[in-house]
Amino acid sequence: MRRLSASGQGAVFPPPEDLTPDGYGLVALGGDLRESTLLEAYRKGIFPWEGREPIPWYSPDPRLVLAPAAFHCSRSLRKTARGAGFAITFDRAFEAVMEACATTPRGGRVESWITPRMIRAYGRLHRRGVAHSVEVWQGTALVGGLYGLAMGRAFFGESMFARCTGASKVALWTLCGRLAGASYHFVDCQQDTGHLRRLGAVTIPRVTYLDRLARALAEPEGWAQAMGPAGAVFEPGGTSQVE
Numbered sequence: 001m002r003r004l005s006a007s008g009q010g011a012v013f014p015p016p017e018d019l020t021p022d023g024y025g026l027v028a029l030g031g032d033l034r035e036s037t038l039l040e041a042y043r044k045g046i047f048p049w050e051g052r053e054p055i056p057w058y059s060p061d062p063r064l065v066l067a068p069a070a071f072h073c074s075r076s077l078r079k080t081a082r083g084a085g086f087a088i089t090f091d092r093a094f095e096a097v098m099e100a101c102a103t104t105p106r107g108g109r110v111e112s113w114i115t116p117r118m119i120r121a122y123g124r125l126h127r128r129g130v131a132h133s134v135e136v137w138q139g140t141a142l143v144g145g146l147y148g149l150a151m152g153r154a155f156f157g158e159s160m161f162a163r164c165t166g167a168s169k170v171a172l173w174t175l176c177g178r179l180a181g182a183s184y185h186f187v188d189c190q191q192d193t194g195h196l197r198r199l200g201a202v203t204i205p206r207v208t209y210l211d212r213l214a215r216a217l218a219e220p221e222g223w224a225q226a227m228g229p230a231g232a233v234f235e236p237g238g239t240s241q242v243e
Contacts, residue, residue, distance in 0.1 A: 004030035004057070016044045016059060016210055025060030025191075033121035035128065042149055042156055043217060045210050047190060051117030061206035064189040064196060068180035072200040073173050073237070080166040081173075081236035086144075087137045088174045088234045090227045094126045095119065097133040097145040101159035114159060122158070125149065132223065134171040143167045146175065148187075150223040154216035155179055156188040170236045172199065177238030182226035185216040 002019060004012075013019075019027040031037055033051060041047060046059045102114035125131035130151065136144035144167020146160030155175070162168035176187065189196045192203055204212075 001026060002028040003054075004028050013040055013044050013046060013057075016046065019046075019059060021059050021061050021206070025058040026056055027059045028057040029054040031055055031057070033117060035121075035124055038121065038125060039130070039151075042151060043213075045206070045213050047156065047158075048118075050113045051115040051121065058190070059206065060191065062192070062203040063206055063209040064192045064201050064203050065186040065209065065212075066176070066189055066196065066199065066201040067186055068176040068184050070200040070202075071173055071176040071180075072198065077166055077169055077173070078236075081170050084164065084166065084170075085138055086167070086170055086236050088171065088236065088238065089135045089137065089232070090178075091126075091132050092231075093135050093142060093145075094131065094133040094147065095123055096142055097135060097147050097161070098122060098159075100142065100145065100161045100163070101147065104161040104163065122147070129223075134175050136167045136171050136174075138164070144171050146171045150221070150226075152217040153182070153184045153219040153222050154186060154188060154213060155184060157190065169199065174234055174236055174238040178226045178228075178234075179222075181238075182222040184222060184226065185212055185219075188213075 001022065002014060021027050027046060033048065033055065041057060046057050049056050049058055098114060098119045102112040122131045131147065131149050133147040134145050135142055143164045144162040146157060146168060148155055148157040160168040160171055189201050
């Protein structure tokens with residue numbers, strides 16, 4: 001495991017092939033959450049977990065990824081989405097989505113890894129046009145969503161939340177529908193969970209992930225193409241525009 005120090009330009013990571021993850025995927029400790037540090041980390045297949053000191057950085061082996069076109073939408077999810085009156089937007093309430101991911105109870109968790117420092121750091125990336133959110137609405141109520149980073153033709157999923165049944169799944173379903181139309185290579189799910197596997201995600205060796213990541217990053221930024229007109233509102237799945 002590497003110890004990182006922060007320079008005037010932010011932390012610097014060694015080449016990913018020089019990092020060996022432990023059993024939890026941890027590869028480094030330290031550094032900072034500057035924009036330059038975060039961007040370098042993601043480009044090298046590394047992501048932070050918590051904004052506390054020293055910052056832990058992960059690059060799991062194997063890695064869970066979801067091909068956008070492979071998202072599995074069950075009949076029950078389609079039925080839930082049809083009856084719930086969901087409307088989906090992108091980048092309309094980024095910080096509200098991060099706050100909800102941090103505060104919505106789940107699995108008996110008491111304290112979130114999404115600290116105020118993390119919210120500020122990813123908020124800066126959002127203003128830079130790198131971090132993005134998906135919002136699920138019922139009327140004017142924000143009932144679900146997710147956030148992550150888009151770079152090249154890769155999307156790095158960070159966290160999602162739901163305040164009513166199916167809302168977070170609908171957020172991911174809609175995101176995948178839009179990303180598939182723009183030829184995105186994958187959604188990086190980061191950690192292996194049964195929930196994401198049931199939605200179509202699969203694990204791949206870290207070396208394979210790094211190769212796919214390099215190819216995705218070599219392509220032009222695709223977010224604007226994927227999302228369509230600014231301010232658009234979508235139905236679940238992202239296949240048709242509501243407004």
